[in-house]
Amino acid sequence: MLGTLTTFVSKIVTTPISFSTLKNGESFTPEDETEFRKVFPKVRQDLAAVCENCGFIESTEWFGKVLDYNVPHGKLQTCSLIADDMMDSSPLRRGRPSWFTVDGVGMNAINDAFYLESCAYHLLKKYFGGTGFYTKLVDAFHDITLKTVIGQNLDVLTTQKKISEERFQMTNFSKIAKYKTGYYTFVLPIRLGAILAGLVDGKLLNHIENVGLQLGEIFQAQDDFLDVYGTMTQTGKRGTDIAEGKCTWLICKAMEIANPEQREILMNTYGKKDEESVQIVRTIFDEISLPYHFHQYHDEVMHKIGANIAAISGDHTQLKAMLNILVKKMEIVKSLILVNV
Template identity: 40%
Template structure:
């Protein structure tokens, strides 16, 4: 798993006061506790929350807006697996020697990680509205909360705006600042293009399985998920480590986009076959007419009679129809096909790492893979 997911020695650092773990107080030596990357990450959020909602604005007229922003942040930013955000500091630990991992460097990596988590929250809050989703991370979607509704659109904008405020405040004097700005803006645009392709491929109430091709599906996945979930955190760490060459970034991209494709296929599988008590989300891909890996793969192998049944039942907000689609997936042995694909994907990934990561630490990619393969949520 990525450095930062475990609490072993390499991931421990004290950010309280000095960068060393030993201090002197009243003539006696005291040892400051070492914190794991997840603990540092959580503590950084509390600090950023205070910074963003209390210290940054002094105009009392904004008090109500700041209270709302704090509520939006607390509800939507934490609570996920935080893999994206933690991958920044985890990757940086692989790219830099320990001597260069100063307290300031680590703190900036934590801030950049939270910027990615804010981007994730912005996308999810918006996506939940577009998909009419019900739950997210084991609780009602933000727009579903009493008194929120479509005001959640502006709340999502707030999340996005905070990203660039934080980057400017914490990284403006760093040589990689412009690289990070370009990376975040380009990745956001790529993700929004992927979301556009997803939406127009399966508009509500219009079933056109001719659009549900594997080529189109992979394009949606690449742009909607893989860039921001996999390439963004590693690329950010690479820029922070001084790696700016297009060749090395393209090498990382080859590997990370493959991982991102599998991750979304896995997400599609869990949407249908996962346990909502574990995943924290009630799957809606079938009734939402989604161009998912399950339906695209099923269309490639089913009979004409089965296709007719699928056309009758897919994209229907009816429990009986949903169950018929799931039964059809089981008849076509989709779980078996998925697990076969998972094994093959992992093997392809190993080959890509050997071929393209000759000048990059392999653990960046291998640990990432270990975190996502075989996951159940």
């Protein structure tokens, strides 16, 4: 198993990056994905063995369902998404019922989220325990998990606050994006890759992690935009950010550029769950040309990210190529989400 993982990682690091690899915004071929998915049955078997060794047959069957439903469609960090869906009362995740809404699950999803997080540490110990970098891998997971929990808390607390201009400032959006999304989605994979590659240049690591945080912010902004302007086909769920009063890029930007009358209307309608209020907010978003401003913001941030990647000195051609693949993915997502607006 470790050999399979090592081979897969080595292939990512050593395979030359060509235009054919980048044209669809994908770093792996279908064959690579198939190869990687072959690992999952072994992972499932390893995790099932834990319950079986304890003599808990029912638990083995239950957690098998948890893994089958959640992990093949995301990552083991799906534990964060399960908790997020419950806190937001989101009925759908990627076009399917959120795990907690599945018949017979309900509040059991809380324990299932804990289980999925525990699985990550079990696998780390099983396949990397005894190696020189095991403790660094575990520390990375602990550090990023803590930051993600803090980010989720910031998101919830900001949503619960009284509607105000102070609440919807871009600095608050940036904090939520950094801790709830950036560390977990981009910095963790970067840090893990650096550990496995033996990267010891702290200055370089900080630099590329900052690139990851920038990517995390634009990723969160894209998600916020899709929640309002995306279709069910694109998002797999109905947008709820306006009704829930979420601190998103859109409402923060709206508060910056709306006139006093429009801001007053937003104060009185944003965060209300009735369809009329939601539509009023959407109308103001259109009046102040938020899609245009998002387009401008997106281009500015991506330009800065590109410059930061180009600034990486030394012989790190493949590292820069991999980071540019992420940039390419962000650009493709942007072209898709702006197609209807």
